[in-house]
Amino acid sequence: MSIRQLPEDLINRIAAGEVVERPASVVKELVENSIDAGARRIAVTTANGGMDLIRIVDDGRGMDRDDLLLSVERHATSKLSADDLDDIRTLGFRGEALASIGSVARLAVASRPEGAESGLALVVDNGRRSGPLPQAMNRGTAIEVRELFAQVPARRKFLKSARAEAAAITDVVRRLAMANPEIHFILEGTDRSAANWPGVSGDGALAARLGQVMGGDFVDNAVTLAAARHGVVVAGMAGLPTYTRANSLSQFYFVNGRSVRDKVLVGAVRAAYADYVFRDRFPVVALYLAVDPAEVDVNVHPAKAELRFRDPGAVRGAVIRAIGTALAAAGFKASSSVADDILGAFAAPGMAEPAAPAPVAPAPSSYRPAASWGSERAPLHLDRHPGVLAGFAAPSARMETREETAASPDYPLGTARTQMFDNYIIAQNDTGLLLVDQHAAHERLVYERFKAQLADGPVPSQAQLIPVVVDLPEEDCARLEEAAPELERFGLFLERFGPRAVAVRETPALLGNSDIAGLVRDLADGLAEWDSAAALTDRMEAIIARMACHGSVRSGRRLRVDEMNALLRDMEATPHSGQCIHGRPTYVELKKADIERLFGRSR
16 A cells, blocks of 8 residues: 555544543643633533533633634644743643544634633534634633544543543542642532632642642641752652552642653652551652753653653652651651541440449458559569560569559650550540550661661671571571571571571670561561562661561560650650551550540530
């Protein structure tokens, strides 16, 4: 077949396939045009998931007759002043949106600029233009798109259900609203619930808009990002590590005001939270980057949904640092959603008719008033081994009574009152009650100390009076023997001891007299999973986490009140102590009002 020139209408329909993938793509292109036109109010109306109707009305600058006629031509744009694709400062710039839409739908465009007596309207019906004609309207632009892909049935049949297409439009408008908090967005139609997000301004504008779109719960459980590094400015909000989702749909990324999908940013967020969340959980973030336009290529994808950074390493480093700094500043803070889940699990029992009072049995002769409990309790013996476990008491008494010490306003985590089930510390502060998981909390403390020691060089070790011999399968012994030189950096010195055992001669001093055999077996399992001794450097956090788990105060360990309070004070002074190394919360706080609500005392 010989080469031939394609007809103009077919060229337009091919171009439309690149820009107009679905109704949501149409909404994105048209709303971006409204934003570039300086609109402060944008109303979006849809029907049947945008397949029957999409209407965008804005109060932007509007267009005169010449601009209106050019707007529906291919490759006509007002967004590039100097034909420089390396300095793009607007959302739309390709000049294909209206021409592409008009080739696969019935497009009506009406616009009135400032100072004009009336507006003008023209129609492009699947590539055939008519008008312009006078139109009575306010300043701005109104665009209607009807019967999208009606004359391209092959394209229309690949669209999803009206509900799915409407949801995609909602997502597009939500992202555009998040990127432009100063603009009033209205989303309505016969196929959806209406959304109304008034424009906000001032210092708290971004948080206010995120509260409108993502919910106040996110703002209450997020930290503010504000950092600049290597020419990259990072702003936005990042959820606390205990505030997560089962998927990544609540992660939003914006570069120079443009909502994007980018592997560099996704990877940076994953790395920033690697220490704090489960592998199957996803943090909630709204990340805003400002980069020199010359340092980012937004012309990679026809729909401008993807981009390419000139220096991805600098961008990754800036994001990781910004999130890390903000989470460290949050210190021991945990998300309030944990307490909400606890409160939701409580249910007041049904109120039954009061029964007749039971006869009161006489107290046994051995009975003593509660005030005298604990005066003759068994003595608490302290560990005599060095390390972080020194001073923690072994189990003995049934109940550790509290000392009458008032809660101090200087102690956000309060004052310890007692211990439950040999694992949970009950503390009280000025505003409520706290339940602390002693094992999870101490695990985080040991982990952070490990990281600090490792940053200064090899972790200090302590020699075992008698080497600990651990029996293992031969393949595990071989892996540990290969990894032994690298493990010495972590304060663990071991060597092969026959074909099916290793001898541990020194252990990290920070662990004290921990379960050495359990630690070695756990590390052997990790090496088998990682399948390479060379991967130890990349798995530093995983190794430290395993060591911290074995070196922390175990569940079932009875603590004295002073030991509980020491743990609380350490938590207050340690970053990220609000969640353990596995991503679980280390404490739950119930406000006094929450407790009163449980008993029906709230007003």
